[in-house]
Amino acid sequence: MGWLGAWRVVRAGQAVRRASALAAWLVVVLLAPLASALTRNEVVLILDTSGSMGTPWEYTGGPGLAKTMKPSDPERGAILGALLLEALARGSQDRLTVVAFGATEATAPPLLQQAEAIRALRYSTGTFYRRPLQEARRILSAAPRGDGRVLLFFTDGIPTDIRSPDELPALVGLDADPELDSFALGLWSGESNDPSDAAFRRQAQAYLGRLVRRPEDLEFLVGGGQVVPAFTRAYARALGSRPEIGRLEAGQSKTLEVGKYVVEVLATTAASAPGPDYRATLRGPRGELPARAGDNRCAPGVCTAPGRHFEAFRSDNDPGQASRWTLTSAGPGAIEYGFILRYDFAARVAVRAVANVGDQVPVEAEMIFQAKTFADEEFFRADGFEAYALVGTTRVPLVHRGGGKFAGVFVPDAGSKGLTLPVRAVFRNTWLDLHADTTTRIDGALELTLRPVPSPVELGAWTGARLRTERCTRVDLSGSVNADRLEVTCAVVPSGGSLHGMEGTCEPVPGTEATLPSGLGRPLQWEVCGRAPRCPDDCLSAPGQPALAVVFAGKDPRFAAGAVKVPVLYRVQGLSWLACWWPVLAAVGGALFTLWFIVGWVRPHSFEHGLSVRLAGSEAGLRRTSALVLREQPGGVRGFYRNARAALNAGGDFVRHPRQAAVVIEAGPGGTTRFTRATGLERKDRRTNQWVPLPPEEMTQGLEPSSIYRTGNLYFT
Known part of the structure; x- marks a missing residue:
């Protein structure tokens, strides 16, 4: 059969499910439209009809790798899928052509569009x-301009008529038609620990990988159950639709909530196993839809594989409102189903046809709804919506600039020189996966010549201050070559002279970006600043001995040799020690004075409020006199840095000045008192009833309750 290997070894117990899954896969994927609802689609399915699909064969990939491979599709699931696809496309504006493999290398392949021809x-x-x-x-090339074009390549083997995988892109037209969508799927049933299977899969991937633009457009299928979801995912990406797939037992239903912007609902069903015909119904907003039914039973003499029944549905949908669709299986037996939602969206992407290494290359993209730019802000904020571009393998975020316009920038590196890079804009959320493709060719790098003005950079003269001071000026790069397109860096560096704490900065000036045909370029003005330290010494950066310099250079390392170093000139007059620090000294002095002043009023002690004395000219007279409160007497209230005191002269009068007094009682801490003057002061001993002189150590104890004191003819208690 011309096989070098097989992608699917079908185990006997998997035959029924594999065939039905494959059939549902082909229908769900292929019938899906590939552009917006307003665009017709040219769909070509290349279907592998080699003998290995239906009969065992021998793989001889090398020493020790020989193996008998089982047939990939003995129950003709691919034929069932193609028939489902034909049923869906029948009567629509989409055109489907099934291209089968030819009997020999030179034989023209059959081109099939009718159900009976596909079945045969x-x-x-x-x-x-x-x-x-x-x-x-x-x-696909003959399709009218503006129509969607998609190629689905479905096989289980590698070619016997292609010597090198590098021949394939030109054969399919990927290089000439950037808007062509292609998807490759390979039936694969190999086991990962089997050397024959592993060797064959490497060969297969080398070939099929050249039939698609990106790795995600190639998928190997292991087991029949993977066929439906694989093809649904593949075509959902091309359609910008949300696929729904699954299995229904007899009597079960599946309800699908369809959002806005969907213009058609397509559904396929196929029996999970050979058996009698079943019946399925699809009900939408306008009631039950008629089914397009059939089966893949072989014509007499074609094969003996049992047939499976299928039913397909297709209906318009109002894109202006949400709707509900319910698929029901009446049985008998289980069925596999697939939903395709055809959205009224398309995408558009624009990028320069030719770009240069190191250049800023803008990418612009938009979604199209009913032939107009789609600008639904609420839609862009919901359901995890994201937009990005893939330039080669580089992911570039696309930011919504308003009005439905998305934009981003990528910078080609030196490794992409001479390449034509694919550019794909992607719009995606939880149900949408829409893309548009184009290409850009990367030429050699732009040259960069920097001519900063002025040179040198003059910051002028100024006097330093107690805080850091700064002077700035602008440097213009508009006279440079390609500084408007290539990224430039700027830094202030020491240049040999004495810095004395001086520092510098260099920043681009917002709003000075160059205006390019593709949009805004790089900033052309930079602000250079010199910063003097606080309380500086004299700082000088003069011609011939600059202390600082500003260096402009291209960010790309290959521009290192073209860096330009420009002296930064300035003169800063320093401050004397006293001129710098006098505010600090004044502040400290003021703080100390304030503290001294506060302490002078807070620290002195006062008499207790109820503290009083009795005065008389004799001991007996003390019992007849009234008590005198000390706080009410002259000097009885504390003053500035003076404790409260009571001064008595020999006649028993309170005087203000202690020098005129014979006895001075002064307030102490915690309500205590002490005698600071006591000329001839005696205290009556209560035990002996005798007068005794007051010892000096008792002077600090002050007045004692119930004690009687005398000095001369003055008695007090």
Whole structure:
């Protein structure tokens, strides 16, 4: 059969589910439109009809790798899928062509559009890629301008008529048509620990990887259950639709909530196993839809594989409002289903046809709804919406600039020189996966010549201060070559002279970006500043001995040799020690005076409020006299740095000045008192009833309750 290997070894117990899954896959994926609802679509399905799809074969990939491989699709699930696709496309504006493999390398491949011709296909050819790919390119190239174009390549083997994978992009037209969508799927049933399977898969990936633009557009399928979701995911990316797939038992239903902007709802069902015909219904806003039914039973003499029933549905949907659709299986038996939602969206991307290494290259993109730019702000904020561009393998965020316009910038590196890079704009949320493609060619790097003005940079003269001072000026790069397009760096560095604490900064000036045909470029003015330290010494940066310099250079390391160093000139007059520090000294002095003043009023002691004395000319007279409160007597209240005191002269009068007194009683801490003057002071001993002189150590104890004192003819207690 011309096989070098197989992608799918079908175990006997998986045959039924594999075939039905494959059928549902083909329908769900292929019938899906590939552009907006207002665009017709040219869909070409290249279908592998080699003998390995239906009969065992021998793989001889090398010493020790020989192996008998099981047939990939013995129950003709691919044929069932193609029939489902034909049923969905029938009567619509989309055009479907099934291209089968030819019987020989030179034989023209069959081109099929009718159900009976598809049903009559045999798995009996070799694995010949070239002629089917040429026919597919011819059909897709002839599609009217503006129509969607998609190629689905479905096979389980590698070609016997293609010597190198590098031939494939030109055969399919990927290089000539950036808007062509292509998806490759390979049936694969190899086991990861089997050397034959691993070797074959490496060969297969080398070939199929050249039929698609990006790795995510190539998928290997392991097991029949993966076919439906794989093809649904592949075509959902091309459609910008949200796929729904699954399985229903007899009597079960699936309800799908359809949001706005969906113009068509497509549904496919296929029996999970051979058996009697089942019945399914699809009900939408306008009631139950008629089914397009059929089966893949072979024509007499074609094959003996049992047939499976299928039913397909297709209906318009109002894109202006949400709707609900319910699919129900009446049985008998289980069915596999697939939903395709056709959204009224397309995408557009624009980028320079030619860009340079190191240049800022803008990427602009937008979504199209009903032939107009889509600008629904609420939509852009909901459901995890994101927009980005893939330039080669580099992901570039796209930012919404308003009015539905998205933009981003990428900078080609030296490794992309001479390459034509694919550019894909992607709009995605939880249900949307929309993209648009183009290309850009990367030429050699731009040259960068820097001519800063002025040179040198004059900051002038100024006097330092107690705080840091700064002087700034602008440097203009508009006379440079390509400084408006290439990224430039700026830094202030020491230049050999004495710095004395001087520092510098260099920043781009906002609003000075160059105006380029593609939009805003790089800033052309930079602000250079010199910063003197606080309380500086004399600082000088003069011609011939500059202390600082500003260095302009291209950010790309290859521009290092073209860096330009410009002296920064200035003169800063320093401050004397006293001129710098007098505010601090004044502040400290003021603080100390304030503290001294506060302490002078707070620290002195006062008499207790109830403290009083009795005065008389004799001991007996003390009992007849009234008590005198000390706080009410002259000097009885504390003053500035003076404790409260009571001064008595020999006649028993309170006087203000202690020098005129015979006895002075002064307030102490905690309500205590003490005698600071006591000329001839005696205290009556209560035990002996005798007068005794007051010892000096008792002077500090002050007045004692119930004690009687005398000095001369003055008695007090």
